[in-house]
Structures are given as C-alpha cells and as structure tokens.
Amino acid sequence: MMMLQADSLHIKRANRAALNGINFHVNSGEIYALLGGNGAGKSTTLLSFLGFLKPSQGQVRVKGIEVKSNIAAARKVMTYLPESASLYDHMNAYENLKYFLQLAKRHVTESDIQHALNRVSLNQDSWKIKLRDYSKGMRQKVAIALSILRDTDILLLDEPTSGLDPAAIDEFHALIRDLANNGKAILMVTHDVYGACQVAERIGLLRDGQLVGEFSSHSDAPIDPQIVHSAFLRNK
C-alpha cells in the first residue's frame, strides 16, 4: 500500500525552486532513503509531507490524503524525528515520552512506555536521568520509542544517524528494520550512502531539487553501495 506519495512536487523557498518536480512513493513495510548532498532538497521534501511547506505545483499525499487540504489528518499518521533528536533537556526519558504523547493526544499506560523503552533497549538505569546528560544515541532511542508509542504508520527521519558512532548506527538500523518489518513505512533522508544501502529497500537520489536516480534492493541482493556512490558523485 502506498503510504507516502509525491507527484511532480514543486516547492519554492525564498523565491528559489527547492524542489523541481519530483515523483516517488513509499510503501508500507518499506524503508525509503532519500540521498543527496547539502541543499539537494531532502529536508524540504520531509517538511512538505508534514505540511510545513506548500507545493507550488503538484501534490503530496499521506495515506491517500492530500496534505494541503487536511494537514491535521496527515500529521496524525506520521511521526517526525528531526535531525538532532530534539527532545526536552530538562526532562527525563519517561517525562519526555509522556509529554509528547499527551500533545499527540495518545493515551498510553506506564507499562506501555516501559515496554517501548525496553524495545529500543534503552538501559533502564537511564530512564530517570534528564536528557541533558544523554548521548546522541540514547536520545535517538527515546525518539524511536516515541514513534513506537505513537504507533503511526509512517515515520519521517531527518538525518537520523549523523553524529552516531558505528555501533549506535547498527543498533539504530536494527530498530527501524524491525519497525518496517511490522508494516511501518519509513522515509529517511540522509547523506550516508553506505548506511542507506545497508538499511533501505529503495533509495532515491536527489540533486538540485530533482530526483536523478532510484535504486532498489532485491530479496537476496541489497543495493550495491559502489553503484550508488558513483552515481552520487557524478556530475558534481
């Protein structure tokens, strides 16, 4: 089932074309990685799915809903994790989750929260520590726990692995793989070619607001990073 859909999406930012007619979609149970350099339009794409940026042409659809006409309904089915895993420093993991879930109008029990934190394998000792003392990987885990608890069908991840050490990246990939296997549609934007090839079913290559290539994995063969890498560097 098509969960996210961009149809000839044009976005203007500061009177400049940030996206210039891109088409792609993400299915449920699939991880789609949007790959691109700085300023290619990756984050712009995410923000347009969230309804923060309005298309000047074309449209974006979330679960078939046209975002422009019903932002609230679209946002309800997506969880957005920004680049720095932004959460409140002055609260602990538990309080952060509770607060965000309240804002998302989602009622969960304490045991749900404990369950989710266990699932992202966040060390139980650190649950009551304020987030200002967390490492980036730990914050990322709390953010994933939030998406688990919100139980939305779609996950939008903005540069989720930047600044994580290799062990944390592996752990993170395992987590989102697990979510995708449970039927979630995951759209992540990244400039990490090898990470994307490792985890994503499909990769879209963005350059100057245009989708210049799409790569798919097959049941037995993941995407070859060498090919993507050379495509990424071409015409630079």
Next chain:
Amino acid sequence: MKEIVYIAVGELRYWLRSHLALGGSLVFLMLISITSILTTGHINAENNARVQQQKNAEDTFLTQPDRHPHRMVHYGHYVFRSPPPLATFDPGLDAITGQSIFLEGHRQNTAMFAESGASADLGGLSWLSPALVYQIFAPLIIILLGHGAIAREREAALLTPILSLGVSGYSLVLGKALALLIFIIIIMIPLMVTCTIAVFKGADPIAAGLLFCVYLLYLIVWGIMTLCVSSILHKRSTVLAVLSSCWFIFNLALPSLAVNFVTYTTPLSGKIETDLTLLADLHKVGDGHNINDPAFGQLREQLLKKYNAQSLADLPVNFRGIVAIEGERKLTNVLNSYAARRMAGETQQSQQLANYGWLTPTLAITFISRSIAGTDLANYHRFQKEAEALRFSFVQKLNHAHAEQLSYSDDIQRNKDEASGLKARINASNWKSLGSYHFKKSILSDRVKSAFYSFNILLTWFFEMCIMLFLCARGINS
C-alpha cells in the same frame, strides 16, 4: 483543549526546573513582600500620626479661652490629610503632596510639608511601593520567564516536531499563555494580601477587587507582548534584549519624556504668580476689617433702612461682624474661582499626561491604580476643597457670633483699656462650632469614574495585544 493544558503544565515544569526562573521569581516575591510590609507599616503609622495631629489641633482650638471672635478667625485651625486605606498598596501622590493646611480667615494657604521635601534623596525610582513594584518590576519578571516560551522551542528545534504531532500554533501559544497567566496570578498573591488587609482597615472590597483586575489586565498585556516577541524572533537572546529594551523604554523613558512634553505644551502658572493677580481682584471686594470701606456702603444703607436705625450703634446686630461676614463671603468667592482655575489647570495637565498612556501601558496603569486607590490628583484636590469648605464654615460661624453676640459699642471700644478688651469677648463655648474633621476616602463610584479613561486605554492595549498574538500564532502555524 486538553493539549493547551498539557503545554501549560510543560512550561510550568520547565520553570520549576530552571534556576533562572526560580531565582528570578524568588527575588521578585521577596522584593514585593518587603515593599508591601514596609509600605503598609509606614502608611498606617502616618495615618495614626495624622489622626492624632488632627485631634491635637482640634483640642487646642477648643481649649482657647474667651476671646474676641475675630481673634479666633486669625488664630486659625489645621486640617490633616489622612491617607486612604488602599494607600498601603498605592500611596500615589501621598508622599509628594502636602499633609496639612493651615486654615485662617481671608486666606487660602497651600498644603505644606510633603514627606518628599524632607526625605533623603537618592534619585530615580527611590519611592518604592507595592504598586510601583507591580507596575515596573512584575513586567520584568514576566519577560524573564516568558521570553523563551516559543523562542526556546524554536532554538532547540522542537517547534517542528511539536507541530508535526498535530498541535496547532494556536494551541501552543495559548498553552504558553495559560502558563504565564498562572504565573501572573501567583505573583499577584502579595497584592491580594495587601489589599485584603486594607479591606479590614476600611477599604472597599470592590475597590480592592478592581485593583486586582486592572493589575491582572496590565500584567497580561505584558505577558502577551512577551509571547508575541518570543514567537516572532528566532534567537532567544535577541528576544530577551528586545523585550528588556521595550521594558525600559515603556517604564523609564516614555513616562518622564511625556512629562517633558506636557509641561512644555501646557505650562501652569505658579501660586505666587496667580497670587499677584488675585490681589488686584481682592481689592475690589473690600477689606472685611474696615467698616468704612466703600465696598460695604450699600450694605450699611440697607441695614440702617431695614432696622429703621439712625446710626450703626442703633442696629440690633454688630455691623463689624456683618461686614466681616460679607467681606469673607465675597473674598472666598474670588479665592475659590482662582483655586478652581488652578485645579482645572492641574487636572488638564494630568489629563494630557494620561493621554500618553496610548504610548505606554505603564502610564495607563499608574493613573488607574491611583484613582482606584484614591491617592490621585482628584483626591488631593478634594482635600483642598474640603479644607476650604471647613475654613469658610468656621470663619463664618465665628463672624456670625461676632455679629450676634458682641455688641457694636463693646467692639469699637475694645482697644480702649484692658477692661474694655475683656468686655469685647465672647464665650469659649462658641469654639465648639468648629466640629471635628476627618479626611475620609472618596466615594467609590467617583474613583471608578476618574479611572475610566485610562482603563479604556489599558483595555485597548489588551485587545491590540490579543490581535497581535493571534497573528503571531497564525505565523507559527504554517
């Protein structure tokens, strides 16, 4: 709706965990508590002292021996201005206006001995009162807590994730506003306590309630201003700098600049200046000491005709007393017209000043607060008018006693020798006609009426701020 509460609770939790917010609030609460205690003590002491002084003045007047009535007219009397009960919250003009007026025949004296004239002078804002603390320092603490409300979320890149949860910009802003409102109500507890104590000391409960409401409105205006700036600007430190600048421009610079403009555009002439023109007018009235003053010629004719008498000695009343009555009456009319002109000038000047409330809400609240507390210019004028009424009444009562209880022949021979002097006296029981005086608080409806103009200004500020906030919230939404 519920999310607004959650956001408010989240913001309150942030403040509870922020040393800056906690420390700031604590310092503010200490400042307001100490100021309230000191001011309440001071005003109550002043009140007791002035009531006592009033009583002393009355006792001294009453214990005067038998005398020639006109001696008592010149002996005179004092009235003291007691501060109204709500002066413990807003002493207003109490400290800088004269506390007592000397009442005597033929003259309207100024109120003398303002506290400020004798106090140590350290400049600036050194007259701290609970009202001033709320007018000037409460906004500062609101800015300190509120400046980060939206800007902090934006700086921590939390704005987008929160909105992507389906929370609208309106809910976010309203939630933050609710948290600020709760904080404002908490810092207004000292106001409630001070005003409640004042109510037990005789203040109108309605006035105390009104004070609470207008200060709430005023602080809300600052709260909303804070939120607007916080949601427009991106850097938290810029928000704080812009708001602090607004704060000192609104609170320090604009009110005194307004004073400069007002005194320049509508200058008032001083008392000496008017006294000089007054003197010329008084000559036309005639000298009440001099029965031969041509100004009283007609009166003499009328009386002689009425009683069918040949000479003044034949009149059943003391003509000197009659002249004193008539002279005082005419003179007082002139004095009153001058006094009315001066008060109108002062009122107009302060009205002009109130107009600058459109530029700074601080001026609006100072006018409202002083009016409701009964410590404004109108109250001071009322004191002067009451004192004048009392002066006129006791002088005329003595003049009537002069006319009716002292014979003309005794009167004109009073300086002949000691025995004649003793004869030209009236009984000391006449002094009782002075009665006792207490400067009471004014009627509530009058105070509310005089607060009305500035209240409209403040209300306009409130609505303007609400519209601003609405526009800012809409900006966040997209």
Next chain:
Amino acid sequence: MNPLETPFIKTIRREIAFTARDHTVWFWMIIVTCLSVLSVAFGQAEIKHQHVQIQSLVQANEASNTLESSKWNDWGSAAFYHYHMTYDAPSDFAFAALGQRDNQPWKHRIRMLALEGQIYERDVSNPSITIIGRFDFSFLAAFVFPLILIMLLYDLRASEIKAGRYHLLVSSVSHIASLWPLRTILRTTAVLLCLLVPMIFAGAINGTSLSTLLQASIMVLLFTLFWSVVCYIVSAWRQSSAIILTTLVGLWVVTAVVLPAGAKVAIDKAVPLPSGADILLHQRETVNDAWDIPKEITMNNFLQRHPKWANYQPKPPSFDWPWYYAFQQVGDQATENLSTAYRNGRLQRDRIAGWVSLIAPSSLLERSLQSLANTGTAASIDYEDRVRIYHSKLREFYYPKLFRHEPYDKTHLNKVPRFNGR
C-alpha cells in the same frame, strides 16, 4: 613605516569597521542621541521658562508694591504690606540636572511677618507631574544609559560562542586583548559620545563654564567605565546570554532601585525629623498668645535677644507696630530649635544619602550632577538659608525705623535690601 599602518592602528581600524557593520550598534547610537537631545532640549526649555517666570514675578511684585505703597502711611504698615520676591535662579548647568526644583520651592514671596509661617509654603508644580519626574540629562545618564550599555555589551562573547565562532575568533587573533576589550571599548565610546555631545553642545550655548562641563563629562565617563567593566566581567562568564543579560539587569535593579529605595527608608528612620506641623502649631501658638498676654512679657522675650532696642518707649494709645513685629519675631524664636532641627535633620539625611550613594552608582552620578548644577537638596536648603538671612536683613532695615519712631519717608523704601537671587 607609515604611522597609520602600525599593527595596532590596523587592529583598531579593523574593529571599527566590524563595529560599524553591526546594525544594533547604530540603532542604540541613534536612540541615545535622540534621548540625549530630547533631555537637554526640554531641560533647556524648562530653565528658560523658570528664568522668564522669575523675571516676570519680580516685575509684577514690584508693580504691585508700587500700587500698594500709596496706602502706606507709617513704617509699620509699610513693612506689613511690602512683599519681597526671593528666588533661586537656575544655574547655567541646571538644564542637565533639574533635580529637586520640581519638588522643593525655589521662590518665596515674603514679608516682615514671622518667617516660619512663610518659608514652608510650597509653590511647586502639579504633583501628578512631579511623581514621575522629568526626563533630564542626569536621569538619562544615571538610570537609562547603563541599561543601553548592557544591551550593547552583554552578548559580545556569548553570541560568538553560540554561533560557534568563538574558538575560531580567539585562535585567529594574535592578541586576545585586541578583541573583546577593544570591541567593548569601541561600542562604549560610540554611545558615550552620542550621550555627551548634545549635553556639551547645550552647555556651550548656555555659557556653562568649561570646568563644569569637563567635570560632568568626567563623572559620566567614570560611571560609564564602571558599567562597561561590569558588563565585560559578567559577559566573560561562560553562561548563556540569557543568564548574562538577566544578571546584568538584576545588578542594575539592585544598584539603581532596590539599594536607593531601601537606603531611603532606612535613612528616614535613622534620622527622625520634628514634624513640620509641630513647627507651625508651635509658632502659631506663640504669635497668637501674644495678643492675650501682657505686652511686657513679649517685649522681654524679644529684648533678651535684641538688647539693642531696650530703651524703646511705646507710643500709646495707637496700635503699637514695634510690639507687633516683636511678637512675630518671638514666634520665630520659639520655633527656632524645632526649625533648626528640621533643617539640620534634612541636611543630615542628605549627607548620609551621599555616603550611601557610594555603593549605588546611579544615585551617585545623579547626585553629583545635581550638586554640580546646584539643584540638589543641599542647594535647596542653602536657598532657604539665604531667605532667612535676607529676612533678618529686612528686620535690620525696619527695626531702627520702628523702634526709634522714625518719621515715615517713602523715599527710604528704595533702600530696602533686595534679595540677591544669583
């Protein structure tokens, strides 16, 4: 080597160029200039108004005396009806610090009667104006200007840290002294000039003496130096700019408001004054009682202090003017102690306030500018003293004529001492 090309000059030129690119610096420079011009211009207008007022009052009083004088037929009535204008003309620097002139009387119209009944008259302006106070140069410099300095200087380092440029900057400059201190000095100098130039300009127009202007400028300079050093030290603190700004504004609140206000309450408590009402009540009692007690008692009281007139012979049966003025003076004598205590108490309070202001820089600057402009409490008490001296001169003038029964001579009225209002 071209002297303009030394590394030091280069550094300064670099930083001037850097500061000049900053919009906030320009913004505050314009604001300070406007405020300074406004404060000085309105101060100037007010001073001019006061001069005009004094002149017209002196003239009107003169005219009124001339008009009245036709009715005077003896020295007693001449002394009784003759009013004398006294005033304290504003100094040539008063435009910058109007001080107590809105709150304390600076003009009295007095006559030969007991002075105590006259000297406490308050011919002052509208209280709802006085309570706010004027925006004069001293207020701007002492209270508003430090806040503007804070706004300019609090963010110097923290903003660079926040933007991630701090370490780059620090590692790029050869001398760290050429960076933060230089930037602080440049910004401070820029706004300080905006503050001072209008004042000096107005001083030049008014013919204020150079030394006064110099002293005032040095006072403001030292005060500015104090605040920029405070800002420099606090902003060196490794904290967020919000905390730095709050700390600085907090320091301002404590030194400019809380300390002075607290000190005022404490000083007023520590130095009690006789109540003004007591002075007046007591004076009135003495003056009025004189009518009821034998004249000899009054005259004895009077002669004890003025034995000069001991051989005075009353001239019955007419109304005895010398006796009348004697009991007026006895009235003043009776309240002498209270009145002196009231005066000295106020001076004492002012002196202590002067000491306290050493820890409250804003008060110190405002008070210093006021004393330079002769508009402080001390100046207003000094005026009161001068009125007292003048009043005693009036007595010296009239007493010989009264007590020696000199014949009334209108022409002698020209010799009545005149008040020198400076």
